[in-house]
Amino acid sequence: xxxxxxxxxxxxxxxxxxxMAVGLLFMGLGRRFTxxxxxxxxxxxxxxxxxxxxxxxxxxxxxxxxxxxxxxMGLAGLIAAAMFLPVGRYLAVPSTGPIxxxxxxxxxxxxxxxxxxxxxxxxxxxVGIGRALTLMLxxxxxxxxxxxxxxxxxxxxxxxxxxxxxxxGVVNWNVFTMPFAFVASIIAVQAMLAEKPxxxxxxxxxxxxxxxxxxxxxxxxxxxxxxxxxxxxxxGLVVLLFLGGGTGMLPFLLKMFLVYMLSIAIxxxxxxxxxxxxxxxxxxxxxxxAFVQLVINMYIR
Amino acid sequence: MSMMHTFAIPFAAGVFxxxxxxxxxxxxxxxxxxxxxxxxxxxxxxxxxxxxxxxIPLSLNLPGLENVSFQFRMSGLGYLFFxxxxxxxxxxxxxxxxxxxxxxxxxxxxxxxxxxxxxxxxFFAGDWxxxxxxxxxxxxxxxxxxAHGKRRPREAALYYYILSLIGTxxxxxxxxxxxxxxxxxxxxxxxxxxxxxxxxxxxxxxxVALLFSIAFFSKSAVFPFYMWPAKAHAEAPDDFSSFLSGxxxxxxxxxxxxxxxxxxxxGYTGPAVHGVPLxxxxxxxxGVITAVLGTLYAIPExxxxxxxxxxxxxHLGFITAALSMNSALGIAAALFHTINHMLFKGGxxxxxxxxxxxTGERMMHRLGGMAYRMPLSLFTFLVCIIxxxxxxxxxxxASKWMVYQAIFDRGLLIMAIPAFFASTGSFLYLYRGLxxxxxxxxxxxxxxxxxxxxxxxxAMLFTMLLVMFTGFFPGLVLMPINGVVAELGFEPLTLNxxxxxxxxxxxxxxxxxxxxxxxxxxxxxxxxxxxxxxxVGPLDTYTAGEDPKDWxxxxxxxxxxxxxxxxxxxxxxPFLRGISFDALFQKIGLETGKLSDTVxxxxxxxxxxxLVLVIVVVVVIFVVWR
Numbered sequence: 001x002x003x004x005x006x007x008x009x010x011x012x013x014x015x016x017x018x019x020m021a022v023g024l025l026f027m028g029l030g031r032r033f034t035x036x037x038x039x040x041x042x043x044x045x046x047x048x049x050x051x052x053x054x055x056x057x058x059x060x061x062x063x064x065x066x067x068x069x070x071x072x073m074g075l076a077g078l079i080a081a082a083m084f085l086p087v088g089r090y091l092a093v094p095s096t097g098p099i100x101x102x103x104x105x106x107x108x109x110x111x112x113x114x115x116x117x118x119x120x121x122x123x124x125x126x127v128g129i130g131r132a133l134t135l136m137l138x139x140x141x142x143x144x145x146x147x148x149x150x151x152x153x154x155x156x157x158x159x160x161x162x163x164x165x166x167x168x169g170v171v172n173w174n175v176f177t178m179p180f181a182f183v184a185s186i187i188a189v190q191a192m193l194a195e196k197p198x199x200x201x202x203x204x205x206x207x208x209x210x211x212x213x214x215x216x217x218x219x220x221x222x223x224x225x226x227x228x229x230x231x232x233x234x235x236g237l238v239v240l241l242f243l244g245g246g247t248g249m250l251p252f253l254l255k256m257f258l259v260y261m262l263s264i265a266i267x268x269x270x271x272x273x274x275x276x277x278x279x280x281x282x283x284x285x286x287x288x289x290a291f292v293q294l295v296i297n298m299y300i301r
Numbered sequence: 302m303s304m305m306h307t308f309a310i311p312f313a314a315g316v317f318x319x320x321x322x323x324x325x326x327x328x329x330x331x332x333x334x335x336x337x338x339x340x341x342x343x344x345x346x347x348x349x350x351x352x353x354x355x356x357i358p359l360s361l362n363l364p365g366l367e368n369v370s371f372q373f374r375m376s377g378l379g380y381l382f383f384x385x386x387x388x389x390x391x392x393x394x395x396x397x398x399x400x401x402x403x404x405x406x407x408x409x410x411x412x413x414x415x416x417x418x419x420x421x422x423x424f425f426a427g428d429w430x431x432x433x434x435x436x437x438x439x440x441x442x443x444x445x446x447x448a449h450g451k452r453r454p455r456e457a458a459l460y461y462y463i464l465s466l467i468g469t470x471x472x473x474x475x476x477x478x479x480x481x482x483x484x485x486x487x488x489x490x491x492x493x494x495x496x497x498x499x500x501x502x503x504x505x506x507x508x509v510a511l512l513f514s515i516a517f518f519s520k521s522a523v524f525p526f527y528m529w530p531a532k533a534h535a536e537a538p539d540d541f542s543s544f545l546s547g548x549x550x551x552x553x554x555x556x557x558x559x560x561x562x563x564x565x566x567x568g569y570t571g572p573a574v575h576g577v578p579l580x581x582x583x584x585x586x587x588g589v590i591t592a593v594l595g596t597l598y599a600i601p602e603x604x605x606x607x608x609x610x611x612x613x614x615x616h617l618g619f620i621t622a623a624l625s626m627n628s629a630l631g632i633a634a635a636l637f638h639t640i641n642h643m644l645f646k647g648g649x650x651x652x653x654x655x656x657x658x659x660t661g662e663r664m665m666h667r668l669g670g671m672a673y674r675m676p677l678s679l680f681t682f683l684v685c686i687i688x689x690x691x692x693x694x695x696x697x698x699a700s701k702w703m704v705y706q707a708i709f710d711r712g713l714l715i716m717a718i719p720a721f722f723a724s725t726g727s728f729l730y731l732y733r734g735l736x737x738x739x740x741x742x743x744x745x746x747x748x749x750x751x752x753x754x755x756x757x758x759x760a761m762l763f764t765m766l767l768v769m770f771t772g773f774f775p776g777l778v779l780m781p782i783n784g785v786v787a788e789l790g791f792e793p794l795t796l797n798x799x800x801x802x803x804x805x806x807x808x809x810x811x812x813x814x815x816x817x818x819x820x821x822x823x824x825x826x827x828x829x830x831x832x833x834x835x836x837v838g839p840l841d842t843y844t845a846g847e848d849p850k851d852w853x854x855x856x857x858x859x860x861x862x863x864x865x866x867x868x869x870x871x872x873x874x875p876f877l878r879g880i881s882f883d884a885l886f887q888k889i890g891l892e893t894g895k896l897s898d899t900v901x902x903x904x905x906x907x908x909x910x911x912l913v914l915v916i917v918v919v920v921v922i923f924v925v926w927r
Contacts, residue, residue, distance in 0.1 A: 009819065016823050056831040063839055066672055066679070066740065072828050076820035083816050093816060098806045100702055101693065101813060107728055108692045108817070114732055115683070118740035119672070122842040123861035126736060133729045134869045137722075144721035148714045157709075157805040213843050218831030222824070276868035294714065 008093065012083060015092035019082045023228025024048040026235075026257060030264040037268040048228075052221050060217020063120045070116025071215075071222045077109030078229040085236045086160050086245070088252040097159030097240070099147050102233065103140070109226060110136070113211060120214035128210020131275045132194070132201035138279035139191035139198075142286035145294055146181045146188070150241065152297040153178070159237075163245025173244040181293035182242045186262065187286040191278065192234045193260075195267035198282075200275040235259040302339075302346040304355050304373035307383070307421035308435070311336045315415030322411070329410035330401050336414050337394035340387040340421070347380060354427060371434075372487065374427030377785035378636075382555050383424045385640045386548045388767075389647045390417060393547070396651055396760035397540040400658060407538045409446045416442045423552055428486040429476045436472065436552075440465045443549060447537045454536035461533040464526055468519035475512035478505070492560065496567035503571055506564060510580060513561050521553025523621050524591040525882045527614045531598070534610035539657050542606060543650030546613045547643045554620055554639050558789075562627055566790065575712045577626060582713070585625030589716055592618030592723035597877055599730040601870045603863070605653050605665050605738060608730055609646065612689065615723050616642050622720060623704040629791035630710050630804070634703035636782045641688065641696045641771065648685035648764035649734075652678045655753035655761065656738060665734065666862035670743025670839070674750040679739045681761040686731040688768050691724055694814035695772035699779070699801060706803035733865050742839050742860040773814040774798050 028045040035042025062068055084105070086097045110132065117125040151157060154165055166172045175182045191198040202210045215223050235256040239245065243259070246252025273281060314336050322328045355373040401407065419442060422435030444465070448458035479491035482498075498506045519526045530550065534542050565578045572579045595615030602608040616638065624635035655678045662668050672679035684695060691701035701724060708717045752758060771778050776798030787793040795802040799811035839856060840849055849859060864870075904910035 012816065012819055013823060016820065056827070059832055060834045061837045061841075062834040063837060063841075064673060068828065068834070072821060072824045075824040075827075076817060079820040079823065080813065080817040083820075093812065095809065095812065096806045098808050100705060100806075101808055104692055104698055104702075105813065105817070107690065108687065111687065111690070111692065111728070111732065115735065115740065118736040120842060121670075121740075121742045121839040121856075121859070123741075123859065124843070126741065126861045129732070129736070130865055131868075133732055134866060137725050137729060137869070140725040141718070141722050144725075145718055148717055151709050151805055152712075152714050155709075155805060161806075208843065208845065217834065218828060219834075221831065222828065225827075274868070276872050279869065280872060291718075298714065 011092045015083065016079045019079070019232045020225050020228050021049075022253060023225075023230075023232045024052065026231050026260050027228055029257070030260060033261055033264050034268045037265070048224075052224050055221030055224065056218045058217045060219055061214075062219070063214070066119040067116045067214075067219070070112045070114070070119060071219050073112025074109050074116060075112075075222050075226045075229065077105060077107070077112055078226055078233065081105035081109065082229050082233050082236075084159075085233055086163065086240065087236070088246040088249040089160075090249060091160075096161065097163075099150075099157045099159055099237070099241075102159075102237065103143070103147070106230070106233065107136075109230075113223065113226065116219070117211045117214060122214045124207045124213045125211050128201045128207050128213070131207075131210065134275050134279055135191055135194075135198060135201060135282075138282035139188040139286070142184050142282055142290045143188045143192075145287060145290035146185050146241070149178060149181050149290060149294040149297050150174075152294060152301060159240045159245075163240050166244040167247075170244070173242065175242040178242070178293050178297070180289040180296070184286040184290035184293070185238050185242060186259075187282065187289075189234050189238055189259070190263050190266060191282055191286075193231060193263055195263050197266075197270040197273045198278050199267075199272055200278060203272060231260060232256070235263075302343045304347065304353070304375060304421070304425045305357060307340060307343040307347070307425065308373070308418045310339055311414050311416075311418030311421070315411045315413075315418065318414055319411035323408075326401065326406045326408065326410070329408075330397055330406075333410045333414050334394045334398055336417055337387070337391045340417055341391050343421075344384045344387045347375065347383075369430065369486065370428070371431040372427035373425045373431070374488075375425065376559075377781075377788040378555070378559055379424040381636065381640075381781060381785050382551065383421060385643050386420055386424075386551070389547045389643050389764075390544065392647065392760045392764055393540055393544050393651070395763075396543075396654070396757050399754040399756045400540045400654065402754075405539075405658060407449045409449050409538060409541060412442045412446050413541065413544075416446070420548070420552075424555065427488060429480055429488055429491065430486055432488065433473065433476060437469060439549070439552065440469060443545070446541055447533050447545075449538055451536075457532035457536040461529045464519045464529050468516040471512040472516035475509045475516070478509050478512075488560070492563050493567065495564050496569075499568050500570045507571075507580060510561055510564055513556065514584060517553035517556040517561070518587070518621075519553075520556070521550055521617050521621070522591075522614045523553070523617055524587045524594060527591050527594055527598075528883050528886075530610040530614055531602075531607045534613065535604055535606040535663075539606075539650070539654035542610075543647045543654065546610065546650055547647035550613060550617060551639050551643065554617070554624065554635065557621070557624055558632060558635065562624065562632070563789075565627055577711050577713065581625045581627055585622045585713065585716060588618045588621030588623075588625060589719040589723070590618070591615070591621065593719045593726075594618075594877075594880075596723045596726035596730070597873050600726060600733075600866050600873070602730070603665055604663055605656075605668075605734060606650075606663060608665070608734060609649055609653065612649075612727065612730060613642075613646055615727065616646070616689070618723065619701070619704050619720065622716065623707050626707045626711050626713075628707060628710060629786050629794055630703060631707035632789065632791070633779065633782050633786050633794055634700060634707045636785065637703060637775070637779055638697075638700035640778050640782075641700045641768075644764060644768050644771065645685040645688040645695070645697060648681050648761065648768060649689065651757070651761050651764060652682040652685065653734075653738070655757055658753060658757070659750045660747055665737040666860070668738045668744075668747075669741040669860040669862060670739070670856075671747065671750070672739040673743050674747065675739075675752045677752055677758050677761055681765045682735065682739060684765045684768050686735060688772060690727050690731050693772070693810065694769075694817050696768050696775070696778075698772070698813075699775040699808075699810050702808060703801065703803065706805065710804045729866060729869070737860075737862040737865070741862070742856040744857040744860065745855070746857070773811055775801065775810045 028048040032042045114129045239255040353375040358370040419435045419438035426432035444462040448455040483494035599611035688695035688697035691697040800809040
């Protein structure tokens, strides 16, 4: 019993660091990729790792212990959410990969982050959070409709089960059976990742990087890691829902990487929406496409 | 202690307190606290008394009304509501003890004590007479409590009371039909009589269901009656607000489950969508519409009590949607969310009440930074809003998840879209409350504010612990609920202390909590190995090289709290203005006023008045004579 708990704890610990490492690798590759778009060399791939180490090694300022607490809660919530995401077929903790749990655990990360930066007292940070939450209302609704489409098709919200049902060839992947929902999910994930055209909340030229404005040293490092875990979870959701999951770890990570590169490519060439435009766009286009798919699925069943 | 005592003791104590203790407010509050303790003791003694019936014969001998008696009947449902309400009432009573100090004391304690009895009467009523009696008693005591002798609250209370009156009259009409048809005062007989009419007099049963639903919806603030909580909750005394939002608004939920849903289970033959009777399907849509409207109204609100009142409306919408599914999962979800909402919304109002107690401010933009002075209030608020947003590991998650499962179970997937919208929207207004009241810049006006007094702090602490406990171990509440669901005649759900089985997946709530805690440890470790941080002052922020003082910015003006979601309001505003039911009610009020003015004018001159009087008398005599 106790041995089982200890083994479980070690697995969670290792998995957490694995997720952060993969997320940082993706970010590093994404920087290179963006640089290619802009005809630069770009930083080395391992620069993101160096950045994090450097952040943790430097002096930082905090305005109140609630800021510390919020930053810790922010990363912890996302790590907890990532534990429910099957990587290929591997799960650090036995579960069915419940989508709703992941969708509701990620907000505790964002809430923690929001609480931390609110406690810093900088209005720019709060403006950023306000924008982030407005955008969240924009992308959560289409994503929820996508999940409903899955429910109507498979009677399941278990990621493990949905990935299993897509096995047996590329034609079984939901990207081909539910194309509208796939496009909607790409739009929604673009907003979830806060890449352009949906990066209003961190818009450096408007709100001085929004939530990040008061973060320094290890707080910035924690925010960095939070973004890396978010990349992992959000691209992983798309892979599991539409791209057939993965039989092994490597194909799975490769698919995730492709989704992320797609997002980065869009990011490299698009301009920024205002937040209400972004929200409307998400409701009308992503939500509309997902809704069309939902109706089609309900009709087929 | 018997069921009758749970009704009679508070009633007697309240009347005594009203008549004799008017000059000693402290004694009144003490008595109220003792009565709430007695109710809690009643919860303890009545445990496991399922199916008990208690008759109290009335010595009334009117023609046609022989052998009338009050009947109390113990049901699992009533007991569950009674237990939940009593626990929260006890916490609120503990809070009220010090809340009502010299500057804040209100004279509502005796009426509130009576209300506790009325509440027990509603939950344990076995016949229509005692149910109506308790319902009315609850209605007018709460009216006087909300008004509490002030002008603005009085207007709010009047609005509330008029809606209550509409509800009570429709309830009365429905009850008349049930009694005259079944010839019995017992609620169970009336319901089985109504259920027996399916197929023969479908219209009549639907009418009764509609009448009952209007009564309970007006109490639970479901669409189209969603406007009253914002007025009444906001204007009621702060300690009563948490009772109003936590307990009182749930009477409608109780009524729906106890009186309306059974009719649709026994021998229903009417039209159905995905196995849900059409009538209930429409009610479910009313529920999700309420959830969305509550959210949309809460987002731009600046008054913290109004904000949370709209949030309550939104949650009641969720509960209504769940119970309309009329399945084991649906009713369990509705009951679970009801109990959770009691605790977390109670906690939120207690926390905000503490802030208001210490600062006297209700408008959020005038506050800010209270967390630095009142940490316990912050943590109560934080835990409760995490629960309210439905985020694990707090209690709201499991019940919200069950609401979705109940909707999935019936296959009414389109209905889940507005529910998701409302749920995500709740992050917006809850964060707004957290930031604008508790975080951000602390105004120098409040730099000397202290944490709430000891019993208020204790009440908040207990509420917070209960929310966390039910969040980590949902089975603590769900297992008794499963018993109630089985008693209502459903197949019980598969669940234990830690996990719940839904239709689309199984979720282990405790595991989520443990994982989150584990993740906090991992990240805490990362935090600790990072280089030490330096604490700086609140004005020492990044301002692109400018000194805020040069701009004349003080802490107070540096706090960002107004027009928080302005871009979103620009999108939703036109929609909200387009559908205001308040305007409709005002128009009805205006037309009624015109009509009564016309009637009044007839009596302006003696001649015309006499003429009208004579005509009326003649008509009456003629009708009676015929």
